[in-house]
Amino acid sequence: MSALLVGESVCKYFGGLRAVDDVSFTLGEGEILGLIGPNGAGKTTLFSVAAGSVPATRGRVLLDGKQVSGKSGHRSVHQGICRTHQIVRPFARLSVLDNVLVGHHYGRPGPGHGRPVDHAMGILDFIGLADRAHQLPGELTLAGRKRLEVARALATGPRVLLLDEVVAGLTPVEAQRFVELIRQIRDRGTSIVMIEHVMHAVMGVSDRVMVLDHGRQIAEGTPEQVVKHPQVIEAYLGRDDDEPNDHDEPTHGDGPMGAGDPASGQHAKEKPDA
Amino acid sequence: MTTTAQSRRVRLPGWLSMRALIIFVVALVLLYLAPTVLGLGDYLHNIAGLTFMFMAAGLAWNWLGGYVGQISFGHAAMFGTGGFVAARLTISSGLPFWATWLIGGVVAGLYALLWGHPTLRLRGPYFSIATIGVGEATRLVATYWTDFTGGSSGLSLPIGNGPTKFQMYWYGLYLLAAVVVISYWLRRSRIGLGLLAIKEDVEAASDVGVNPTFYQDVVLFLSGTVVGVCGGFYASYQAFIDPLDMFSFERSISFVLIGVIGGIGTILGPAMGAVVYIVIQEFLLASYPQLYLGLYGLLLIFVILFEPLGLSGLLMRVGRRFGIRPSPSAAAGGMSSAAAVPDQPTASVGAGSTDTKDGPR
Numbered sequence: 001m002s003a004l005l006v007g008e009s010v011c012k013y014f015g016g017l018r019a020v021d022d023v024s025f026t027l028g029e030g031e032i033l034g035l036i037g038p039n040g041a042g043k044t045t046l047f048s049v050a051a052g053s054v055p056a057t058r059g060r061v062l063l064d065g066k067q068v069s070g071k072s073g074h075r076s077v078h079q080g081i082c083r084t085h086q087i088v089r090p091f092a093r094l095s096v097l098d099n100v101l102v103g104h105h106y107g108r109p110g111p112g113h114g115r116p117v118d119h120a121m122g123i124l125d126f127i128g129l130a131d132r133a134h135q136l137p138g139e140l141t142l143a144g145r146k147r148l149e150v151a152r153a154l155a156t157g158p159r160v161l162l163l164d165e166v167v168a169g170l171t172p173v174e175a176q177r178f179v180e181l182i183r184q185i186r187d188r189g190t191s192i193v194m195i196e197h198v199m200h201a202v203m204g205v206s207d208r209v210m211v212l213d214h215g216r217q218i219a220e221g222t223p224e225q226v227v228k229h230p231q232v233i234e235a236y237l238g239r240d241d242d243e244p245n246d247h248d249e250p251t252h253g254d255g256p257m258g259a260g261d262p263a264s265g266q267h268a269k270e271k272p273d274a
Numbered sequence: 275m276t277t278t279a280q281s282r283r284v285r286l287p288g289w290l291s292m293r294a295l296i297i298f299v300v301a302l303v304l305l306y307l308a309p310t311v312l313g314l315g316d317y318l319h320n321i322a323g324l325t326f327m328f329m330a331a332g333l334a335w336n337w338l339g340g341y342v343g344q345i346s347f348g349h350a351a352m353f354g355t356g357g358f359v360a361a362r363l364t365i366s367s368g369l370p371f372w373a374t375w376l377i378g379g380v381v382a383g384l385y386a387l388l389w390g391h392p393t394l395r396l397r398g399p400y401f402s403i404a405t406i407g408v409g410e411a412t413r414l415v416a417t418y419w420t421d422f423t424g425g426s427s428g429l430s431l432p433i434g435n436g437p438t439k440f441q442m443y444w445y446g447l448y449l450l451a452a453v454v455v456i457s458y459w460l461r462r463s464r465i466g467l468g469l470l471a472i473k474e475d476v477e478a479a480s481d482v483g484v485n486p487t488f489y490q491d492v493v494l495f496l497s498g499t500v501v502g503v504c505g506g507f508y509a510s511y512q513a514f515i516d517p518l519d520m521f522s523f524e525r526s527i528s529f530v531l532i533g534v535i536g537g538i539g540t541i542l543g544p545a546m547g548a549v550v551y552i553v554i555q556e557f558l559l560a561s562y563p564q565l566y567l568g569l570y571g572l573l574l575i576f577v578i579l580f581e582p583l584g585l586s587g588l589l590m591r592v593g594r595r596f597g598i599r600p601s602p603s604a605a606a607g608g609m610s611s612a613a614a615v616p617d618q619p620t621a622s623v624g625a626g627s628t629d630t631k632d633g634p635r
């Protein structure tokens with residue numbers, strides 16, 4: 001398989017805390033890789049390393065054979081990897097269109113660069129925000145702002161898109177639409193790694209799933225394999241963790257994390273716009 | 275004010291609208307002819323020239339303070355550096371005056387880069403505090419470096435080989451015109467959008483490909499260079515400069531005041547702010563110097579509490595009264611979707627030597 005994105009023994013320590021500990025992974029061209037794990041497992045930190053915003057303590061991440069970790073975020077973007085933020089970070093006083101245009105102008109040069117506004121509007125159209133182009137991000141709903149976060153990242157023309165909990169916190173209907181959108185993004189040729197707590201979302205759309213717990217990779221495989229993995233079941237159910245989905249029994253067809261409840265516990269922090 | 279210039283448009287660069295260009299040229303011609311037509315008295319004529327210089331300096335300060343959101347309380351360091359380099363060159367070389375201004379400006383810009391590159395990693399109040407330190411340190415060095423600055427007795431420029439004070443009006447106008455063009459371009463081009471992104475959220479900007487270090491450095495260099503050129507202009511204008519004045523904290527504050535009173539982030543704002551500043555300085559404080567700090571303090575508090583966009587903000591309110599809506603991005607500093615909609619005519623508010631982004635669309 002042609003691996004587009006490769007993580008080689010990535011470690012990220014914050015002082016004594018091993019946020020990411022010796023994690024290796026691959027992402028194939030046109031693949032969707034789900035990244036799950038309890039709170040504080042190190043998922044977002046792994047994204048930050050892969051996107052170049054935070055240097056790795058050890059190990060590295062390669063995109064198409066070229067290192068993307070350990071540089072500054074903007075250089076990784078130019079190489080073709082772009083991340084979204086778990087807590088959305090729109091440019092609050094720029095219009096929705098301007099937000100997307102920033103991504104367009106400063107991202108990876110690609111097709112459509114002669115006509116910035118057309119390109120940006122095309123992306124907004126695809127993402128479902130075209131009629132909001134001249135509003136401010138603050139006027140959008142949370143779902144809208146999450147869409148904007150993805151649209152801005154898409155405008156940079158990424159080969160690999162890192163989505164950090166874009167479905168969490170949405171109503172089931174919105175979540176369903178968003179999952180459809182993610183699939184379409186992949187079909188348009190962007191490979192995706194997605195962090196998600198909403199299990200049916202991530203399990204339904206991912207080709208493969210990787211599970212982190214306390215910074216370590218405890219399982220990796222197809223969604224079906226992963227939900228049956230004893231260590232995964234233990235990570236989600238066996239301990240007195242803060243994971244809110246522990247009322248589900250692993251006997252369900254969907255696995256231990258069958259019904260991800262988007263409105264529960266950990267996602268509350270999403271709502272007030274920090 | 276609706277324009278129909280679109281139909282018979284010549285090809286302009288994306289950042290420039292026909293309407294803005296027309297307003298700019300008309301204003302330039304009017305101001306160029308004004309002294310001859312109006313026959314201002316010597317005093318007003320000279321003050322007008324000085325006002326142009328302060329407008330230019332305020333605009334250049336605003337590139338950093340308004341466009342990128344990095345408030346500098348140390349721009350006197352570049353004003354003084356530019357002024358003294360230009361003065362020294364005038365005294366010791368046969369270079370034409372404009373060349374001394376330019377060289378002084380570039381030296382000042384490089385000096386800005388020297389201290390700015392490390393300090394621009396700080397943001398908000400931390401950066402501002404660092405600039406106070408830089409400004410004060412520069413002032414101390416300049417005051418004691420008598421070989422270069424003449425110490426507390428200052429430097430007198432030879433009279434006769436530079437422009438007369440009367441001619442300074444037009445050189446001030448050219449300087450201002452150039453700075454307005456740069457301001458406009460910085461704002462409306464894709465660079466302007468990147469600067470606003472940096473102002474809003476440095477990390478998020480970096481995560482979509484903007485290189486914050488590079489763009490902040492470039493803006494600081496440009497800003498320092500122009501303020502340095504203004505210092506050279508000031509040296510020629512006064513024919514005498516003194517480090518205690520050129521490098522003073524009050525000098526730094528004056529650039530902040532011009533930007534903040536007029537409206538941070540806009541183009542028309544600092545221009546209006548400079549007029550207010552000069553009026554206060556020349557007509558009020560000349561008679562009541564003891565009012566200095568109190569008056570400016572009150573003005574600042576007033577602006578920050580009631581109209582963060584300063585006079586430009588007031589204009590926008592007036593505009594709204596008449597049903598003219600600013601663009602959604604206006605609050606970011608009076609900008610209408612820069613690179614975004616190159617074909618949209620920029621608004622402007624009637625008279626004035628400058629064009630504004632914060633007006634009606």
Ligand SMILES: Nc1ncnc2c1ncn2[C@@H]1O[C@H](COP(=O)(O)OP(=O)(O)OP(=O)(O)O)[C@@H](O)[C@H]1O
Pocket residue numbers: 014017019037038039040041042043044045046086266
């Ligand atoms: N900048 C930082 N400095 C110190 N510790 C950090 C930093 N960023 C993250 N951590 C710690 O690293 C661990 C992993 O955090 P991370 O945000 O990657 O978890 P996560 O898997 O994304 O969790 P969540 O599901 O809550 O988003 C946590 O214990 C967190 O407190």
Ligand SMILES: [Mg+2]
Pocket residue numbers: 043044045086
């Ligand atoms: Mg996270």
